[in-house]
Amino acid sequence: MLEERLARAVGALERSVAEVDALQRLQDLGRRRRRQRITTTVLALAVAVAVLAGVVVAVGIVRGADPPPVVGPDPTAPARVVETFDLFGDPAAIAVQADDLWVAGTNPTWVTRWVTPTNPLTRQTPTIALPAPPTRLAAAEDAVWVLTPADNRVVRIDPATNQVVATIRVGRAPSGLAVGAGAVWVSRRSDGAVVRIDPAANRVVATIPVGPAPGAMTVAGGVVWVALPQRGLGQIDPASNRSTVVDVPGCCAGELAAGKGALWVANRGDGSLVRVDPGTGRVAARVLLPRTTDQRPHQVAVGEGAVWVTSASPRRDAANLLWRVDPASNQVTGTLDLGPTSAGGIPNSVAAGNGAVWVGGATKGSIHRLEPG
């Protein structure tokens, strides 16, 4: 009887604090710490000034105050925009492969290929038309794969000819796309599964249940990973096509990227960048991303010595941010303001490679080329 009442009372306590936002409180804690330091400094200064004034009066010497310290420019700029090139539609997904930047976009629906080492960029191909609006693009050496959920297909483009060579039905509500481990992988929200496409045959060869509402995908450490917003991460062994779930508390609604020996999750849920060890599936670090308002991580890419994360905010006029995270220290080492959302967009794609960071959609119908600082 007592145990029951205590258990119920503990349950009530848990519910009573369920709305407490730990992430917000962590930021409050940082502010509190700074306030305490400022208060301590002000008190110490006041005491020092009082003592000094006493000494001055006592000896009758008046001296000029020292000039205030000069505050220099913030040295943490992670990159600078060196070029903004306009497209005739809106970019939806970008990827760097060898010397090329591949861009898939809408209004109308297309894929273009740009040569990156030149400055300004030169477009290498005429526009490649797609049958439906693209949402994701993955580029490999011998093929570029584009997801077009409106018609439930994946489109294959041959980079040797810049032609669409296959369209493959993948089932209803496809969401994520990844290339690696000898296959192309597509997650499906409709039935919580991942389909495996054999690139030699251009057809689906396996359907693997992974869990509800699978999203973004990537391949890291020889394993296929899929974001499961309510559970964590799905892990598929490409040798056996068997899946397991890695429970990651408060994760993983957001995009994935692989690089620097890690799997990275731009976790919208708690506003952090989650680093996962692909060997063990364990969380190696959670990196808090400093915000100016209610920005949340949106897109993520690894390259040019860093992990790059773009922000999204539902608020009009919120700053679009680009965060740089140092994979060696798991610290944010710079934040760049890419302009307000009112300028026309939210960065919906990011890639890094060939000496640059590429951000699509920060302003409507254009791509930024940034030089890492």
Place this chain on the structure above:
Amino acid sequence: MPVVQADVGPIDPLDPTAESEGFEAFYLREYQAVVRLAYALSGSRLAAEDIAQEAFLRAFRDWEHIRHPSAWVRKVVVRRAGRTTHRWLLEAGALARLLAGRGPAVAELPEQDAEVWRAVRALPRRQAQVIALRYVADAPVAEIAQTLGMAEGTVKAQLHRARQTLATRLATAREDDHA
């Protein structure tokens, strides 16, 4: 396009968001649990979060020297939550925030559950702490002993006495209600 730095302030090496990953992960994992403990022992939803934040702030300052942070923070909380004067001060600050339109995120407990925690707080101080650590923090006897600096046998004895007292008082309260 103008390129400016986001107004996120200078990098503060003592800012938890720039501190070691260990503290952040610990904080995010433990925060709600520590607030629950503070709420159970203080009975104040206004002060519970402040008590927890003070404990975390102290942990942050001494982070490099703390070997068992969960037990360490809980120890600070069980000590501070029982200090009436300190709690009044925190509640006064929370009330000021409330008047400024920033209410507590911690919700009121239903009466029958609040009654249980009132009965816990009415126990002798050590017994209340032992019960809270056992049930709210789900701590085993060994951890409670370490947290409170007691022998395991003493913890077991305190738990036994506390349960007996609670059972009697809650049963009596229920009979009174029925009457």
